[in-house]
Amino acid sequence: MGRTEAASCVLFLLAVIVNKGLSSPLAGKETWNYVEVRNGAHMFWWLYYADSQTAQYKDLPLVMWLQGGPGGSGSGFGNFEEIGPLDRDLKPRKTSWVQAANLLFVDNPVGTGFSYAERPDGYATNVATVASDMLVLLQHFFTERAEFQSIPFYIFSESYGGKMAAAISMELTKAIAQGKVKCNFAGVALGDSWISPLGQYQSLFTPILQPLSLLDDNGLNDVSSAAKAVKEAVEQEQFQKATELWSVMETVVEQNTNGVNFYNILTQQPDEKLTSSAGEDFISLQARRHIRPLHSQSLSELMNGPIRKKLGIIPQNVTWGGQAEAVFSYMSGDFMKPVVDIVDQLLSAGVNVTVYNGQLDLIVDTMGQEMWVKRLKWDGLSGFNNLKWTALDDPVSPGVTGAFCKNYKNFAFYWILKAGHMIPSDQGPMALQMMKMITQQV
Known part of the structure; x- marks a missing residue:
């Protein structure tokens, strides 16, 4: 049994143990906590240390995953349905990203997943507040976990999470330049992202x-x-x-x-x-x-049952997903606003930006993504457009195309075949391979 499988089995055993009353982080493998980002506004984060057979965790990138909605939980859906070490049945996931990266799941905006607002003014109403809240969380995280300050840090996202990721990345870039956050920000990846709703x-x-x-x-x-x-x-x-x-x-x-x-x-x-x-x-x-x-009954039962017991820090009056509809409601006035201009600013600032999209997605279809990309004002756009895409083999079926990609300067685009909106759950091996390429591991 490899180290990754062994660690996942230990996590599974821990989940069984906590049902008997024990609830503490697995030393050296995972940790979690809350950050009060504004008065009465609390955000939950959960970190898994990388568990690779060939590298130490300090030699691998840190990837923060942001879910969509707004109101979808990364600690739940992203973790147990897409890229975390265990699946919804608490069985080891063969395509978990933890084998190639440290994973940081953050339930945002406030009120999502295990994050919670004590009163109505604790909810965010726009991506500017979402970004400001995340900056507070990241300041706390990189101060308390100083070992991650020099590790390449990437933000990966899905759906509305991509809109938030763009805004967060811009504010993080400014904060680093001003010395407010110490981290090695290496890029943002916008997956099936709500960048240009119209x-x-x-x-x-x-x-x-x-x-x-x-x-x-x-x-x-x-x-x-x-x-x-x-x-x-x-x-x-x-x-x-x-x-x-x-x-x-x-x-x-x-x-x-x-x-x-x-x-x-x-x-x-x-x-x-x-x-x-x-x-x-x-x-x-x-x-x-x-x-x-993103909050199916079985996932909700897992998160509000064994996982809640394991974490041991969730306030008694907070249920996983209980404020999700309120999150969407407070953000609804911002929902249809585009953030194409922010992506342009990121590219102009030299930030590495990746767009990736599933071939079978409808809510954020690939043709729509290509439309806003073609309207970018970035000075490298003509060079990008002149490139032909490169076919990528499906990792489990050599000789069969699993994706196409183009990469020019600090911008890349991945077209993922046979995948819908949730690429890691639809095409896990290809998603893992793509993450390794974006984080420059292959």
């Missing part, structure tokens, strides 16, 4: 849904009409209204496609159709659409 829906209908026989002409007219209303609201900077209209438009898409799965275009919604019920507001509907898949 751009996503401009690419969604004719190029994608209709050619796949998911919309007929009548359906296309219905969806296009709903999308036009969203576009007009965004252009008028009525962003709260745009979020509400976006919810309406998704309902129109579902009705005309018989419930296409926004996270994987080749499948249908796994549960009951998520069209709105009488009296249900758009916040509740969107929470059901885009947060509930």
Whole structure:
């Protein structure tokens, strides 16, 4: 048995042990804590030290993972469903990123996962506050864990987590230059990220849904009409209204496609159709659409049961995921605002930026990502556009293409085949290989 498998088995045994009343970090392997980022606003973080057969943890990068939503939990979904050392059944994950990186899961914004707000003013309402809160957490983390100050630090993200990651990366870059945070920030990776909401829906209908026989002409007219209303609201900077209209438009898409799965275009919604019920507001509907898949009943039982007991620091009145809908509600006015300009600023500042996207994603389709990338003002864009992409073998099927990539100066793009919105859960080996490439391990 290798060291990674052995460590994972120890973690599994620890999870069993804590059910009998013991709850403490596994020395040298993982640790966790809270940081009060504002008065009454508490953020939870969970660190796994890298466990490699060939390198010490100090010789491997630190990767912070940010989930989407907003309101989706990295400590839960990202950890147990995507890249953590154990899966939802507490069995070792063969494609865990912990074998090649130290993993830091942070439940953000405040109120997500095990993070919590004591009162309404503790919630964030925009990405500027999200970034400010994360800066406080990172200041605490790198001060208390000084051994990580010189280790290359990367931010990886998924979905709305990418929007937050862009803003956080910009503020972190400034803070490092000002000497406020000591860390070796090496880059940000934006996975299936909500960078340009309007751009996503401009690419969604004719190029994608209709050619796949998911919309007929009548359906296309219905969806296009709903999308036009969203576009007009965004252009008028009525962003709260745009979020509400976006919810309406998704309902129109579902009705005309018989419930296409926004996270994987080749499948249908796994549960009951998520069209709105009488009296249900758009916040509740969107929470059901885009947060509930990250907080399944089985995952919730795990997090509020054995994991809660293991952690031993969760306040009695806090439940994992209990404030998720409130998180989305408070952020809804910021939801449809683009952050393409922030990505431009990151590139101009010399920050390494990677975009990666799943071929089968619908909510953040690859064509929409390419649209906003082509509008960047970055001076290296023409050089990037002139490159041909490189095919990458699937790690488990040599000779079979698993992805394509382009890399120019400090910008890279990965097209991940046969993957939807949650790339690590859909194509674990390819996602692990990509992470190693981005962190310059291969």
